[in-house]
Amino acid sequence: DTEVTQTPKHLVMGMTNKKSLKCEQHMGHRAMYWYKQKAKKPPELMFVYSYEKLSINESVPSRFSPECPNSSLLNLHLHALQPEDSALYLCASSPGWQGRNTDTQYFGPGTRLTVL
Amino acid sequence: QKEVEQNSGPLSVPEGAIASLNCTYSDRGSQSFFWYRQYSGKSPELIMFIYSNGDKEDGRFTAQLNKASQYVSLLIRDSQPSDSATYLCAVNSGGYQKVTFGTGTKLQVIP
Numbered sequence: 746d747t748e749v750t751q752t753p754k755h756l757v758m759g760m761t762n763k764k765s766l767k768c769e770q771h772m773g774h775r776a777m778y779w780y781k782q783k784a785k786k787p788p789e790l791m792f793v794y795s796y797e798k799l800s801i802n803e804s805v806p807s808r809f810s811p812e813c814p815n816s817s818l819l820n821l822h823l824h825a826l827q828p829e830d831s832a833l834y835l836c837a838s839s840p841g842w843q844g845r846n847t848d849t850q851y852f853g854p855g856t857r858l859t860v861l
Numbered sequence: 862q863k864e865v866e867q868n869s870g871p872l873s874v875p876e877g878a879i880a881s882l883n884c885t886y887s888d889r890g891s892q893s894f895f896w897y898r899q900y901s902g903k904s905p906e907l908i909m910f911i912y913s914n915g916d917k918e919d920g921r922f923t924a925q926l927n928k929a930s931q932y933v934s935l936l937i938r939d940s941q942p943s944d945s946a947t948y949l950c951a952v953n954s955g956g957y958q959k960v961t962f963g964t965g966t967k968l969q970v971i972p
Binding site: 776778786787788790793795800801833835839841848849850851852853854855 | 893895897903904905906907910949956958959960962963964965
């Protein structure tokens with residue numbers, strides 16, 4: 746089973762709202778990722794959590810705040826977003842161990858975010 | 862700047878033909894290479910990964926890797942209209958958990 750779930754599927758929010766995106770996996774993976782994808786562009790890495798610790802932050806603005814409550818859950822807290830933040834937000838997970846075989850990432854279905 | 866380059870397409874092939882998708886990368890230290898399929902409005906779906914020079918086959922899909930030429934390709938045999946999607950090449954870079962995606966090649970299989 747290579748299932749990563751994300752909620753909600755769609756989210757519309759105003760620039761003053763606070764909302765959260767949720768991601769869950771039950772594959773025993775120890776690394777989880779947030780990506781942002783704009784139309785006709787490839788996914789852009791935002792954050793990586795490895796063994797529940799933030800290991801990569803790709804200089805993302807502070808209005809995006811990640812949280813990893815446990816090894817199965819990943820949240821992305823949103824506050825004071827701008828219309829240009831509208832995008833598909835993708836969560837991914839991977840086994841999380843380093844070896845010759847690079848961690849293979851499996852994506853969730855994404856949350857389509859619209860900021861008004 | 863570590864880059865992954867793909868022809869954006871669209872690549873149009875008739876149903877039943879072989880589709881050949883290509884990708885080049887700049888980081889000679891890259892060790893692992895992935896192909897994802899992404900339907901419009903959906904998330905990327907892993908098709909294959911490869912890390913050894915040569916060919917790797919899985920059903921109708923064959924990935925080919927040539928590290929000396931910094932080139933990876935995906936062949937789709939007996940292409941079906943349902944294969945019409947954008948194919949993303951991804952290469953690990955800057956660590957084992959960090960991958961760089963190409964801009965993707967849009968494939969259209971014509972019935």
